[in-house]
Amino acid sequence: MTHTPATASKTDPNILISFDGVSKWFDNFQALRDINLLVKQGERVVVCGPSGSGKSTMIRCVNQLETHQRGVIHVCGREVYGNMKELEKVRREVGMVFQSFNLFPHMSILENVTLAPVRNIKLSRGEANEIALHYLERVQIADQADKFPSQLSGGQQQRVAIARALAMKPRVMLFDEPTSALDPEMINEVLDVMTELADEGMTMMVVTHEMGFAREVADRVVFMDEGRVEENCSKDEFFTGGRGERAQIFLSKILQH
Amino acid sequence: MRQIHHEIPFLAKLLGVASVRHPRDPASAQIARSLWQITQAIILFAVIAWLIHAGAAAMEYRWQWYRVGPFFYRIIDGEFIPGPLIKGIIVTLKLAAISSVLSILIGALTAIGRLSNSIAGRAIATTYLEIIRNTPLLVQLFMFYFVLAPIFGIDRFWAGVLCLAAFEGSFAAEIIRGGIQAVERGQYEAGDATGLSKFDKYRYVIIPQALPLILPPLTGLLISLIKHSAIVSVIAVAELTTEGLNLISDTYMAFEIWFIVAGMYLVLTTSLSVLVNILEVKMNRAR
Secondary structure, rough: OOOHHHHHHHHHOOEEEEEEEEEEEEEOOEEEEEEEEEEEEOOEEEEEEOOOOHHHHHHHHHHOOOOOOOEEEEEEEEEEOOOOHHHHHHHEEEEEEEEOOOOOOOHHHHHHHHHHHHHHOOOHHHHHHHHHHHHHHHHOOOOOOOHHHHHHHHHHEEEEHHHHHHOOOOOOOEOOOOOOOOOOOHHHHHHHHHHHHHOOOEEEEEOOOHHHHHHHHHOOOEEEEOEEEEEEEHHHHHHHOOHHHHHHHHHHOOOOO | HHHHHHHHHHHHHHHHHHHHHHHOOHHHHHHHHHHHHHHHHHHHHHHHHHHHHHHHHHHOOOOOHHHOHHHHHEEEEEEEEHHHHHHHHHHHHHHHHHHHHHHHHHHHHHHHHHHHHHHHHHHHHHHHHHHHHOOOOOHHHEEEEEEEEHHHHHHHHHHHHHHHHHHHHHHHHHHHHHHOOOHHHOOOOOHHHOOOOOHHHHHHHHHHHHHHHHHHOOOOOHHHHHHHHHHHHHHHHHHHHHHHHHHHHHHOOHHHHHHHHHHHHHHHHHHHHHHHHHHHHHHHOOO
């Protein structure tokens, strides 16, 4: 019997995310081509690549905001596909941060963070508030707890979004271009929070163009192009030349300035 | 001078100049222009009134406005006795109120059906919408009264209520569905990503954001339901239009009574929409 990633993820509790031969189509356009990928407990994986290369699609397949059509994805020991009850369980172990924050505009910051714990694991209001304030403090925004998202800057909103995801105490955090919609002066406050999170040992999968962040934080860099994983190597290998031509061209383009 | 400056914008506002305002116009010119426009409207109405009066005179119609009082109410021995028009408008209100509630219910269920993943739910909702939208309301009413009512043993009032609810429900369904679908996709994704159940996602994330989009057109629909309710006069439900018809066959005062009936609908619907507008402004301010 061959030792595929899928079988490995069922037996090895240290593997939190596994892609095994995953493909996805949007109508006739193939967005993902035969993706194979493992993310282990405590690993920080940065996914980069030109726009349209499928990196967002791939990360969104992890919690099935996009569904794949071929292959198998395991997350935290469960196969994600179809079954809504199973999927809800997976989503409660996987936090996600979006490019456009997607905070709930009709709720205060505190309510944004407490909604999932209160509804999903039936915490009491008091317990949930306590947890929420704890995480809001960690992203240094507890003093804004009673405001509404529209009253906050982009960087502040993104930090709230991180606290919202953390409040479910996830085992993995997914970041889908978390700084791309931010004004330049706000990028660092978000990256700082993410770096801190990484230092605490959180398993993270991050789609980003911030190569400085990748250099500092990543264990591994995945480079994608045209729906394929072109490179999947350690950070050092990636930044010191052990990379293919496409990655070379991509890096030279975004590091020019 | 200061006094005038203070008063001119107020007058302008009163006359509704703001909408036709030209930025270079001095305020006095604006007032002159709106006075002229009001005069135009008055002249137009006067011409129409004269035409009706002249036409009625030519056919030797005898206006008997003095007789209409008791059609509304009479007071006998200090006791208030409602006339047919008051009785009729109460039935109209009852009819509209019950079918409003039912049509919102039907609309919500249909919207859920259309948005659901269930093939049966979508099929039922779509069939209902297509049938209601592609058959005449009058035929629907006859179906309810002559077919469904005898089968299920319901009286004419409830046949009218159910027919109106089914008809308006199809419009309510599209308003509700449109409002729900207008909520940004990122909100659905954020709800999903935090692991909310489908019910919680709609209850706490989507519906609260859809409601402000749904309520204004929905209240408009319910107000227009009052007008549409006149159609149940063809199955002789004793509402305002039926009472009007009955009065005419008793008194032959067709002109007076149709003016009065139309006026009563007009007063009812306009005052309701003014009320709804006030509520909306208050709600927006509270937010």
